[in-house]
Amino acid sequence: MKTFKGRPVVAGTAEATALVSHGGFNTLASFQHSLMFGDKAAKCGDQNNPDLYQKPMAGVALCLPQTIGSTTGGMVLYCAKAMGRSPSCLLFSEHIDSLAAAGAVLAAVWSDDGGMPTVDCLGDEFLAAVKTGDRIKVYEDGTVEVG
Amino acid sequence: MEYKMELTPEQLAILNGEKGETMAKVLKTLVLYGEAFGATKMVPVTGEMGHLVTSFGLGVMKPVYELMDKLIADGCVSKQKFSVDPKPLDKNVPSDPIKNLVFKKFMYSAQESYDKQLADLGLLNSDAYTCTCYMDEVGNKPKKGDVLSWAESSAVVYANSVLGARCNRNSGIIELFGSICGFVPYFGLLTDEGRKATWVVELKVTKKPEAQVLGSAIGMKVMEEVPYVKGLTDWIGTELNGDATAYLKDFGAATASNGAVGLYHIAGLTPEAVEQGESLIADGVKTYVIDDAELERVKASYPVIWKNKDATPKLCFVGCPHLSYAQLTEWTNNVSDALKQNGRTKVSVPTVFTAAPGVVKKFREDKELSAKLDATGVVLSYICPLMYMNNPLAEKMPVITCSNKLRTYTSARYYTSAEILDIITKGVK
Numbered sequence: 001m002k003t004f005k006g007r008p009v010v011a012g013t014a015e016a017t018a019l020v021s022h023g024g025f026n027t028l029a030s031f032q033h034s035l036m037f038g039d040k041a042a043k044c045g046d047q048n049n050p051d052l053y054q055k056p057m058a059g060v061a062l063c064l065p066q067t068i069g070s071t072t073g074g075m076v077l078y079c080a081k082a083m084g085r086s087p088s089c090l091l092f093s094e095h096i097d098s099l100a101a102a103g104a105v106l107a108a109v110w111s112d113d114g115g116m117p118t119v120d121c122l123g124d125e126f127l128a129a130v131k132t133g134d135r136i137k138v139y140e141d142g143t144v145e146v147g
Numbered sequence: 148m149e150y151k152m153e154l155t156p157e158q159l160a161i162l163n164g165e166k167g168e169t170m171a172k173v174l175k176t177l178v179l180y181g182e183a184f185g186a187t188k189m190v191p192v193t194g195e196m197g198h199l200v201t202s203f204g205l206g207v208m209k210p211v212y213e214l215m216d217k218l219i220a221d222g223c224v225s226k227q228k229f230s231v232d233p234k235p236l237d238k239n240v241p242s243d244p245i246k247n248l249v250f251k252k253f254m255y256s257a258q259e260s261y262d263k264q265l266a267d268l269g270l271l272n273s274d275a276y277t278c279t280c281y282m283d284e285v286g287n288k289p290k291k292g293d294v295l296s297w298a299e300s301s302a303v304v305y306a307n308s309v310l311g312a313r314c315n316r317n318s319g320i321i322e323l324f325g326s327i328c329g330f331v332p333y334f335g336l337l338t339d340e341g342r343k344a345t346w347v348v349e350l351k352v353t354k355k356p357e358a359q360v361l362g363s364a365i366g367m368k369v370m371e372e373v374p375y376v377k378g379l380t381d382w383i384g385t386e387l388n389g390d391a392t393a394y395l396k397d398f399g400a401a402t403a404s405n406g407a408v409g410l411y412h413i414a415g416l417t418p419e420a421v422e423q424g425e426s427l428i429a430d431g432v433k434t435y436v437i438d439d440a441e442l443e444r445v446k447a448s449y450p451v452i453w454k455n456k457d458a459t460p461k462l463c464f465v466g467c468p469h470l471s472y473a474q475l476t477e478w479t480n481n482v483s484d485a486l487k488q489n490g491r492t493k494v495s496v497p498t499v500f501t502a503a504p505g506v507v508k509k510f511r512e513d514k515e516l517s518a519k520l521d522a523t524g525v526v527l528s529y530i531c532p533l534m535y536m537n538n539p540l541a542e543k544m545p546v547i548t549c550s551n552k553l554r555t556y557t558s559a560r561y562y563t564s565a566e567i568l569d570i571i572t573k574g575v576k
Contacts, residue, residue: 003429007182024370024407029556032537035207036254048555049451068407070556071200071298075211082210097371098335098405101183102318109176110214112264120183 001147004126008142009096010108014118018134018146019060021051022066022127024068027099030057032077034085042085053130061136062087064125067100077103081111089138092120093127119144150178152332153188161328167518169221173324179320181332187569190337192296192313194289197326198228198269198280200298200319203534204235204258212257214320215264218327225269225326230280230287233469233501234258234301235534239526241462241497246540254538276529277503279396281310281471284505289291289417294337297326298411301400301468301552302476308408309387309395311418313337316371336409337530342419343429344371344412344479350378351438357446357563359551361437362398364445366406370437373410374402375390380415387416389473399466404552452558458545463494463571464532464559465500469548474529475502475510479520485572486523494571496547504529533557 011080017131026046033045034057067073068099077100080086090104096118130136130146137145153479154162165541181189201211218224223441233381235255242250251258271287279297280287289295291311297303298317314414315335317325325331336342346369350356360553365374383391395413412420412427420429480501488494500520502510507529509518520527535541536557546559547567554561562570 026555032556036537037203037539038207047450047558066371068366068549069404071303071316071322073317075201075320078320079208079210083207096183096314098180098184098409099318099407101180102321105176105179105183106318106320108181109172118420125429 001145004122004146006091006122006142006144008100008116008118008140009120010104010118011140012114012116012138014061014138014141016059016061016088016136017058018063018130018132018136019052019055019087020130020132021049021062021064023049023051024066025049025062025064026041026069027073027076027103028069028070031080035076035079035083040085042080046080057087058085060087061089061091061138063091063130063142065094065127066092068095071099073099073101074102074106074122078106079141080109081107081116087119090127091122091136091138091144093122094120096120151182152178153516154178165373167221169217173223173327176321177328179330181188181334181373183447184369186332186334188333188554190294191330191447192227192294194356196287196416197225197227197295197322198287198299198302199229199322200233200235201454204255204261206254206256207435211320212261212264215268216484219264223327224267225323226329227326228269228271229270229326230275230277230285231265232278232532233529233531234276234277235531237528237530240499240528240530240535241526249530249538249540274504277469279471279503279533282471282503282506284524285503285507288510291555294331294408296322296331298322300403301396304399304403304411308399308412309337309379309392312413316407316468319512323446326471342427344375344427345372345429345432346374347432347434348376348433348570349427349436350375350441351374351436355382356442358398359401359549360395360446360563361553362496363405364437364442365411365447366402366404366408367510370544371407371409372440373412374408375412375414375420377414379413383416386414389471391416393471393474396468396471401551404555449554449561452561453545453560454543460496460547460570461544462500462546463567464497464501464546464548464553465498465567467532467548467553470500470502470506472506473515475500475506476516479516482523482525482572483519485568489523489572490571492522495574496571498571499524499532500525500527501528501530501532502527516544
C-alpha cells in the first residue's frame with residue numbers, strides 16, 4: 001500500500017476503485033452523454049481521452065492531473081453529483097483548476113449530502129503509482145491510500 | 148465557519164445570513180472557490196455586463212433549474228445585465244420530424260422555462276444569445292482592465308487576451324454568482340502575476356498556420372498555462388484589425404477547448420504584449436517550437452469517430468465560435484465564387500453558417516450580400532452547433548466542420564477552412 005498526502009479542497013472520507021486519467025479530464029466531453037441520456041454508470045464520452053473513453057465514472061475515485069475544456073465544467077460536475085452519476089471523490093495530482101474547483105464547491109455547498117471529497121496537489125508520483133482498478137481510501141486531512 | 152479570506156463587514160454579514168440563506172450560500176460558494184486558489188480578498192466586478200455559458204434548457208439538468216428557481220424566488224438576481232451562449236434550436240437548420248421531436252419534447256424541453264429564468268435573472272435582451280458577445284453588433288465588449296465575471300471558454304480567453312480585460316476561467320453558475328454579488332475572488336488571471344507567460348511558443352512555419360490547428364496544438368501542450376507566442380505577427384500583422392481579431396477568436400477557442408487556456412499573449416499584437424513585451428514572460432519558462440510538421444502531426448492525431456470513415460458528409464457547420472460579420476461576408480463571397488468556378492449553383496453538402504443574432508441582422512440588411520448567400524443554399528443561423536450535435540441522432544450523422552471546438556465535443560470531423568470550402572462547393576462522392 002502506498003500513501004500520498006495532498007490538500008483537501010473539499011474535506012471528507014471516501015473508499016472507491018480508482019479510475020485514472022493521465023491527460024487532462026474534459027468534464028463536458030466526458031459527462032455530456034451520460035447526463036443527457038440517462039446513463040447511470042456515466043460512461044466517459046470523451047473520444048480524446050484513451051484512458052477513460054467508454055469507462056464508467058459513477059462512484060469511482062477519479063484520479064487526474066486537472067480538468068480541461070468548456071467552462072460548463074463545474075456546473076456539469078455539480079449536476080452529475082446531484083443526479084447520482086458523479087465520481088465518489090476527485091483526486092488531483094496537480095493544483096486543482098478553476099472549473100473542477102467550482103464543481104467541487106458547488107456540490108459541497110448546494111448538495112444535501114456534503115458533496116464529493118476532493119484532494120489536490122498529490123504530486124506526479126501519485127498519478128504514476130495509481131492504476132485503474134486500485135482500491136483507494138481518502139481521509140479528511142487529504143491523505144490518500146492506494147492499494 | 149472560519150474563512151481564510153479577508154472579508155468586509157458587509158460580506159461577513161451576508162455570510163451570516165443578513166440577506167437570507169440563499170444569498171449566504173451564493174457568497175459562501177464564491178469564498179470557498181476563491182480560497183481553493185489562495186484568494187486573499189474579493190474585488191469588485193467593474194465590467195459593465197456579465198456573460199453566462201448556460202443557454203440550453205436541457206430537460207435533464209433539473210438541479211441547475213431548481214437552483215435558478217431558488218435564486219429568483221429569494222431575490223438573488225444579477226446586479227448587471229448579461230449575455231448568454233447561443234440557443235440550441237433554430238427551425239431554419241436542416242432537421243427532420245424525428246429530430247424535431249427529440250429536440251423539443253425530450254432534450255430541450257426546458258428551453259422556454261429556462262429562457263424565462265434567464266430574463267428574470269438579468270438577460271440583456273432576447274438577441275443576447277451568442278458565444279461572441281464582444282462583437283460590436285452585440286454590445287457586450289469589455290474595456291482593457293475591466294474585471295469580469297464571465298464564463299464560456301472562448302469568450303473568456305478572447306476578453307483576457309485580445310481586449311485586455313481580467314477574468315478567470317469561471318464555471319457556469321460561478322459566473323452568475325459573481326454577477327449577483329458584484330464581486331469576485333482575487334486570484335489567477337485577475338492578478339499581474341497570474342497573467343505572466345509560463346510558456347514561450349516559437350513559430351517556425353513556412354505558411355500562415357490555420358488558426359484552429361495552431362490553437363489546438365498550443366492548448367494541448369500548455370493546458371491551463373499562459374503562452375507567449377512569437378512569430379505570429381509575420382502572418383497576421385501587427386494591427387488588431389478585423390482579420391486579426393477574427394483569427395485570434397478562432398485560435399483562442401481552440402486553445403481553450405483543446406486545452407484550458409484562459410489567456411495568451413501574441414508578441415507585438417495583443418495589448419499586454421505590446422505594452423510590456425518580454426517582461427511578461429515568467430522565470431523558468433518552458434519552450435514549445437511549432438513548425439509545419441508539428442501542425443501536421445497535431446491535425447493527423449484527431450480521431451475520426453464516424454462509424455463509416457468514408458461516409459459522405461450530411462451536414463457542415465461553419466461558425467463555432469460564431470462568425471464575425473467580416474468572416475460571414477468572406478465565407479459568402481468565397482462559397483459563391485467557388486461554386487461558379489466549379490460550375491455549380493448550390494452547395495453539395497447542407498451547410499450552416501452561424502453568427503450572433505446581431506451579426507445575422509446586420510448581414511440581412513445588406514440585401515445583395517444576403518441574396519448572394521441564399522443563392523448558394525447555405526443556411527444562416529444563430530444556433531449553437533455544439534448543442535445541435537449533442538444527441539444520438541446528430542451524433543450518428545457524418546458532420547464536417549472547420550471548428551476545433553466542435554470537433555472536440557462532438558462526432559464532427561475536422562477539416563481546414565480551405566478543405567471545407569472545397570468539399571461543399573464540389574460534388575461529393
